[in-house]
Amino acid sequence: MTAILFIEQVLNGLQFGVMLFLMAAGLTLVFGVMGLINLAHGSLYMVGAFAAAAVAGATGSFLLALVAALAAAAAAGAIVELVVIRRLYDRDHLDQVLATFALILIFSEGTRWVFGSFPLFLDIPDYLSGPVTLPGGIEYPLYRLTIICTGLVIAAGLFWLISRTRLGVRIRAGESDREMIAALGVDISKLYTVVFALGAALAGLAGAMVGAIQSVQVGMGEPVLILAFVVIVIGGIGSIKGALIGAILVGLTDTLGGLLLPELFKLFMEASAASTTGSALASMLIYILMACVLIWKPQGLFGGQA
Amino acid sequence: MSRESLINAALLLGLAAVPLYAWATDEPFTITLATRVAILALAGVGLNIALGLGGLVSLGHAAFFGIGGYAMGILASHAQSYTPLMEVPFLIEGTKSMPVIWITAVVASALAALLIGVLSLRTSGVYFIMITLAFGQMFYFFAISWPAYGGEDGLSIYIRNDFPGLNTLDPIQFFGICFALLVLALWLNARLARSPFGLALNAARQNAQRVETVGLSPFRLRLAAFVISGAITGLAGALFADLNRFVSPTMFSWQMSGEIMVFIILGGVGRLYGPVAGAALFITLEHFLGGLSEFWHIYLGALLLGVVLFARGGVIGLLAGRKVAHD
Numbered sequence: 001m002t003a004i005l006f007i008e009q010v011l012n013g014l015q016f017g018v019m020l021f022l023m024a025a026g027l028t029l030v031f032g033v034m035g036l037i038n039l040a041h042g043s044l045y046m047v048g049a050f051a052a053a054a055v056a057g058a059t060g061s062f063l064l065a066l067v068a069a070l071a072a073a074a075a076a077g078a079i080v081e082l083v084v085i086r087r088l089y090d091r092d093h094l095d096q097v098l099a100t101f102a103l104i105l106i107f108s109e110g111t112r113w114v115f116g117s118f119p120l121f122l123d124i125p126d127y128l129s130g131p132v133t134l135p136g137g138i139e140y141p142l143y144r145l146t147i148i149c150t151g152l153v154i155a156a157g158l159f160w161l162i163s164r165t166r167l168g169v170r171i172r173a174g175e176s177d178r179e180m181i182a183a184l185g186v187d188i189s190k191l192y193t194v195v196f197a198l199g200a201a202l203a204g205l206a207g208a209m210v211g212a213i214q215s216v217q218v219g220m221g222e223p224v225l226i227l228a229f230v231v232i233v234i235g236g237i238g239s240i241k242g243a244l245i246g247a248i249l250v251g252l253t254d255t256l257g258g259l260l261l262p263e264l265f266k267l268f269m270e271a272s273a274a275s276t277t278g279s280a281l282a283s284m285l286i287y288i289l290m291a292c293v294l295i296w297k298p299q300g301l302f303g304g305q306a
Numbered sequence: 307m308s309r310e311s312l313i314n315a316a317l318l319l320g321l322a323a324v325p326l327y328a329w330a331t332d333e334p335f336t337i338t339l340a341t342r343v344a345i346l347a348l349a350g351v352g353l354n355i356a357l358g359l360g361g362l363v364s365l366g367h368a369a370f371f372g373i374g375g376y377a378m379g380i381l382a383s384h385a386q387s388y389t390p391l392m393e394v395p396f397l398i399e400g401t402k403s404m405p406v407i408w409i410t411a412v413v414a415s416a417l418a419a420l421l422i423g424v425l426s427l428r429t430s431g432v433y434f435i436m437i438t439l440a441f442g443q444m445f446y447f448f449a450i451s452w453p454a455y456g457g458e459d460g461l462s463i464y465i466r467n468d469f470p471g472l473n474t475l476d477p478i479q480f481f482g483i484c485f486a487l488l489v490l491a492l493w494l495n496a497r498l499a500r501s502p503f504g505l506a507l508n509a510a511r512q513n514a515q516r517v518e519t520v521g522l523s524p525f526r527l528r529l530a531a532f533v534i535s536g537a538i539t540g541l542a543g544a545l546f547a548d549l550n551r552f553v554s555p556t557m558f559s560w561q562m563s564g565e566i567m568v569f570i571i572l573g574g575v576g577r578l579y580g581p582v583a584g585a586a587l588f589i590t591l592e593h594f595l596g597g598l599s600e601f602w603h604i605y606l607g608a609l610l611l612g613v614v615l616f617a618r619g620g621v622i623g624l625l626a627g628r629k630v631a632h633d
Contacts (some may be wrong), residue, residue, distance in 0.1 A: 101610070105604065105607030108603065109607070112601065140479060224321065276451075287441060288444075295428075298428045298429050
């Protein structure tokens with residue numbers, strides 16, 4: 001194994017982590033502010049990817065496709081919040097889990113009904129395709145590098161939004177005391193809709209950007225959703241900083257585990273057994289990481305009291 | 307007799323009568339459907355001990371369901387190919403005997419539940435939901451990537467396993483076995499709920515702090531409930547695998563966990579017979595709506611949403627009248 005391969009895999013892990021962050025940020029915001037567990041977040045990711053694939057197919061423009069993904073996911077999020085989610089804030093978590101599970105069924109089958117069962121494809125635009133040479137002579141796909149940069153810019157933007165703007169002040173206030181902020185004259189239900197739509201838009205953007213690397217298909221959101229849960233558990237619920245660090249940790253662990261564990265087992269096992277054992281164990285690695293973090297800090301790395 | 311116990315008796319009688327009628331009129335497919343209901347209801351009864359009694363919203367019970375399934379698949383596949391399961395340090399042979407498979411399934415899933423429980427019960431609320439979901443997913447990915455027992459393709463068993471004195475290949479006799487186990491689990495659940503353990507568990511759900519002041523440990527109560535719950539769901543998994551003569555990683559999938567939870571909600575949370583009513587309704591809907599439309603999950607989703615938002619007692623709540631059974 002060469003150093004170049006290793007660095008490439010680190011970058012892949014970073015790219016994966018950054019995408020997970022976009023998912024986890026929305027989930028953790030929604031949980032932190034509204035106290036709601038949303039299983040249907042993966043469906044919003046899927047809605048974004050399908051909207052992007054449909055618009056890209058019709059217009060040929062990747063930028064328009066991204067805008068469409070953001071708009072469609074935000075709109076779907078806002079509608080779902082207004083129709084269903086807002087009835088769930090006062091309910092216990094069991095009701096929230098089931099209602100959002102029902103939403104997944106509706107979203108998935110609805111999408112299958114409209115677009116069919118076959119995967120769609122979203123092409124990387126010409127100006128972002130092909131490799132780019134990084135310092136040190138490493139060739140890396142430009143598109144993946146763009147994803148990493150976009151993700152980091154969005155993370156910075158989110159930190160700025162939460163800590164420096166009026167909306168951010170309201171979000172933080174809503175997190176700590178919702179009665180008080182309502183008494184101060186802030187329209188709390190409108191704030192909730194905005195936060196939910198913001199989280200949905202981030203998920204939709206992640207779906208569209210990943211959709212160009214993988215295929216766009218029904219059910220693509222749920223594996224990512226569960227990984228985003230792992231991220232939140234590791235980072236601590238409600239913490240954007242925890243979500244970012246957790247996401248990158250999970251992304252790197254998953255990517256590097258698949259690369260390094262089979263190599264590690266080769267040191268004391270024969271090659272074919274080492275690669276099966278290594279890859280089987282690598283598929284469990286992030287959950288083992290999560291278990292370790294839990295033993296050490298049950299509230300996650302940056303979590304307050306849940 | 308209260309209205310709820312009348313409904314419960316009717317449910318159980320109905321579940322027994324439908325396959326008997328189908329047997330008399332020679333419709334084996336209907337018997338298979340009823341067997342599915344009995345097995346899935348058993349899985350639901352398992353989850354209901356954690357969820358209804360203990361208030362533990364576990365979204366990872368497919369892990370135990372799958373472990374039960376694989377216990378059957380692994381033992382039976384070794385017996386089928388006449389190869390020992392392991393030779394060092396001691397010899398373990400595969401088996402086709404149902405009781406041995408059941409015990410293996412129950413012990414294996416109880417151990418898994420103990421391990422998952424010790425880790426996840428350190429947390430509560432949303433964390434608990436997410437962590438159980440993640441652990442379930444861990445087993446799913448492990449089953450896919452471990453090639454020795456079929457990996458992603460799963461394992462097929464040619465002939466259903468044996469039960470002493472019965473012909474398990476006869477649908478009605480296999481139904482009888484599953485139904486008897488379901489009744490046994492329901493009885494156990496009812497006994498548990500009325501036992502000192504069940505009362506303490508119930509109290510821990512309502513107010514953990516008070517239970518602690520009395521000198522009981524909510525953690526240990528919940529862990530015991532979680533282990534019993536996992537073991538029963540594991541037993542259901544072994545039966546489910548025997549019904550299909552096939553195990554695959556989909557038994558571990560998180561949709562499976564969701565479905566088991568859906569049975570409880572459709573039937574009514576905190577109701578002893580909730581899972582029976584829910585599983586029966588689910589399978590009936592799957593059969594009829596699935597025949598009407600390829601996209602029947604949309605209707606299922608809409609129905610489920612309706613039940614959660616507007617009819618919180620589920621089917622039994624609707625029939626028995628009292629809105630909510632607990633807190």
